[in-house]
Each structure stands twice: as C-alpha cells, then as structure tokens.
Amino acid sequence: MKETVTGTETTEELPDFPAPRSGACPFAPPPDLLKLHDSGKSVLRVRSWDGTTPWLVLTHAAQRAILADRRMSANIGAPGYPHTTAAMKAHAGEMQPSINNTDGAEHSRWRRMLTSSFTRHRMRRLQPAIQQITDDLIDRMLDGPNPTELNEALSLPLPSLMICELLGVPYEDHAFFQKHAGVTNAVNKTPEENAETAGALRAYIARLIEAKMDDPAEDVLSDLGARIKAGELTLREAAPLGHILLVAGHDTSANMITLGTALLLQNPDRLADLRAHSGDPDYVAKAVEELLRYLTLPHLLARRAVVEDLEFEGVTIRAGEGVIASLPAANWDPAAFPDPGELTLDRPASHHLAFGWGPHQCVGQQLARIELQVVFSTLFRRIPTLRLAADLADLKFKEDSQAYGIYELPVAW
Numbered sequence: 001m002k003e004t005v006t007g008t009e010t011t012e013e014l015p016d017f018p019a020p021r022s023g024a025c026p027f028a029p030p031p032d033l034l035k036l037h038d039s040g041k042s043v044l045r046v047r048s049w050d051g052t053t054p055w056l057v058l059t060h061a062a063q064r065a066i067l068a069d070r071r072m073s074a075n076i077g078a079p080g081y082p083h084t085t086a087a088m089k090a091h092a093g094e095m096q097p098s099i100n101n102t103d104g105a106e107h108s109r110w111r112r113m114l115t116s117s118f119t120r121h122r123m124r125r126l127q128p129a130i131q132q133i134t135d136d137l138i139d140r141m142l143d144g145p146n147p148t149e150l151n152e153a154l155s156l157p158l159p160s161l162m163i164c165e166l167l168g169v170p171y172e173d174h175a176f177f178q179k180h181a182g183v184t185n186a187v188n189k190t191p192e193e194n195a196e197t198a199g200a201l202r203a204y205i206a207r208l209i210e211a212k213m214d215d216p217a218e219d220v221l222s223d224l225g226a227r228i229k230a231g232e233l234t235l236r237e238a239a240p241l242g243h244i245l246l247v248a249g250h251d252t253s254a255n256m257i258t259l260g261t262a263l264l265l266q267n268p269d270r271l272a273d274l275r276a277h278s279g280d281p282d283y284v285a286k287a288v289e290e291l292l293r294y295l296t297l298p299h300l301l302a303r304r305a306v307v308e309d310l311e312f313e314g315v316t317i318r319a320g321e322g323v324i325a326s327l328p329a330a331n332w333d334p335a336a337f338p339d340p341g342e343l344t345l346d347r348p349a350s351h352h353l354a355f356g357w358g359p360h361q362c363v364g365q366q367l368a369r370i371e372l373q374v375v376f377s378t379l380f381r382r383i384p385t386l387r388l389a390a391d392l393a394d395l396k397f398k399e400d401s402q403a404y405g406i407y408e409l410p411v412a413w
C-alpha cells in the first residue's frame, strides 16, 4: 500500500515496512525493499504496521553510523520506538530493563556480566563438543526415517543442546523452551500470549538460578547466581537476562541451519564448491559469513528511538522519532557487496550486519559462527546425497517471525 502523508516532514509517497517477500525467491529480501536502493537515499520514511512513519536506514554505511550513535536508544519504552508487533507495543512500559533494551552505562553493566562467558577463546573450546553433537545427530538421522524433517532432526537440537550446556539449563525441558521461543519471536502473537510466555520463561529461569545459588556449577546461570549473592544483581534482573540468552541462543542458529541448508540445496553448484572445500576451515568460515549476509535472518531489525535531534545525510531526525536499520537492506547494498543477489561463498562478506552493529551487536555471534561452520562442513560431507523432499513452493517461510526461517524442511538422501 502506498499513501501520501502530509505533515511537517514529508509529502512523499511512503513505502510499507516490512514489504512482502517474493514467492519466486523466498531466500532474498523483499524486492520492494531492495528497489529502495535505486532512490540513492540512505535514509527515508516508511509506513509501519501501526500507521506510524519511522525512518528506514537503508545503506550499509548509514546503518553503521546510526547503530553506533549514542543518540539512538534501544529502550522499547522510549517515545517513538518503532515496535515490531502489537504485543510488544502493548507491553513496552512493563518491560524489565535488560541487555537488549538499555543504553549507555546501564547497558555496559549488562554486557560486562556476560563478557567472560562469551569470549572467542571460550567459544572455540566448545568446538569439539559442537562437532560431537553434530556427528551424533547426523548418525541418528541416518538411522531414522528417510525422509525426515531437518528442524527436528538437527537444526533445533544442536544449538539447543549447546545453549543448555552453556547456561546450565536441562535439555529435557527443550519442548517447553522451544515452544516459548517460537511465541517470543512471533509477530502475530497477542499481548496475552506475549505476557504468558515471558512470565513462564522468567519463572523457569528464576527457579534454575535459585537452585544454582545453593548448588553452583560451571555455567552462566551459576555465574548470575554468584552475582546475586555478591549483591551485584537481583533475581528479578537476572531472570530476563537468562530468558533472552535461552531464546536468542537457539532459535536464531536453528533457523540459520535450516535456511542455509535449503538455500545450498537449491544452488547445486555452490553446494559442490562447499563440499569440495569442506576440509578447508578458511573457506568454510567465509561461506558461513556469505550465508549470514545473504539470508540475514533478523529481517525486521534493528530498531531504535531517537533521544536527541540529529542531522543525518541531509535529513533532520528528531528526538521522539523511530529508526529502523533494515539489516537485510544493508547486507544487499550493492555499494558494500557487489552483485548482492549472487551467492558467492568465498567473497569477503564478514563486514555484513547480520549480527547488528554498535553497542548492541550480538553477544553470541562467535558461538553461532562455530555452530554454523561445523554444521555446513559436516552435513553435506556425511550425507552427500541430501536433497529437499518437498517443492520449494510448498515450504512455509517464517515471514511472521522476528527470526526468518522455514517452519518445516523435509529432506531425503
């Protein structure tokens, strides 16, 4: 829908955000979003689902500047914050402050609590465990029914097992937290569903932290329990942090495994390149960066409220307005990635923004990278005949979730 807005700022026709994807190429960002690059603008107004008209930041360079700018707030209760869903908007005022919705010194305090748990070195030490779990899951897949569904067989259990190990969450509870992660990320959830899911996950994490305060282990929830004992944190603060890590820690990587597998199976030449180089860690690492760029699964992020007026590339952006840095638009910006629609596994793509940019850049990116490198170097080597067991047109893509993905991916071999 195009509309004309007459106001103090603009009389131009506004594109809708988000725009629909194309059925012909569901892996690519929406064609109408990509067309906006032809306007030559880096920032323009769009119309959001609730009728508000936030600024869309389009280009890679502009997004790096905006997302690093301290005049941008991640506080979802701040005036003008461009909410993704009605449910999030309805509950914005009640949101507990945590790592993903605070700014400045308060945000740095949250980040510091996780620094030692997510170092590159600690993540690298997990690699043998990730490889072992991947091999075990593939063994089980090969012994099980053929065809099978990839989310169930591999994509969800691998990152779920890893985040459980890291946090100290019992994997037996995976049906519970995977269900609630789906609701957390759903765009069409009701405010009631949102509140129920957040409450259930927080109560669950709070119980685990309390138990670990009496009987600590080497895991992130025990570390948070120790901080509570030391008076640095309250249980009410720690529970939402554990909730964010549990959801962000498995649902994102799981969607990336499924989407990446489907995309490679649709591109046999690229898949052959990857298979030929599956023993070359540098090639595999580059291929994973290119898949992250091409697919950009946080397709509705990143969102901020403006807290102080700023002049940006000839545009005045005022305090109290919303800004959406569309990460897929940056990752398909031809100025940053020539021929962005070409899947080129060995292109230098590590400057993509799939993990965001600036102070809120993804905490778990090293873990996600290692999981993806292990999966994509192992799956097609172990199952060279892997193929889609459904037509692309019959797959249901997660346009209605904050983490893009595919609900079910039947595969055969």
Ligand code: HEM
Binding pocket: 074, 099, 100, 101, 111, 163, 244, 245, 248, 249, 250, 252, 253, 256, 297, 298, 301, 302, 303, 353, 354, 355, 356, 357, 359, 360, 361, 362, 363, 364, 365, 367, 368
């Ligand atoms: C392919 C996998 C992943 C992708 C694409 C991804 C993407 C992102 C993006 C784009 C942001 C920034 C959002 C913003 O600026 O508003 C973010 C933040 C975050 N991610 Fe990830 N993520 C992934 C995996 C993970 C994992 C495995 C974990 C945890 C173990 C994790 C934990 C977090 C946390 C805690 C934040 C909030 C950081 C902050 O606000 O300071 N993510 N992620």
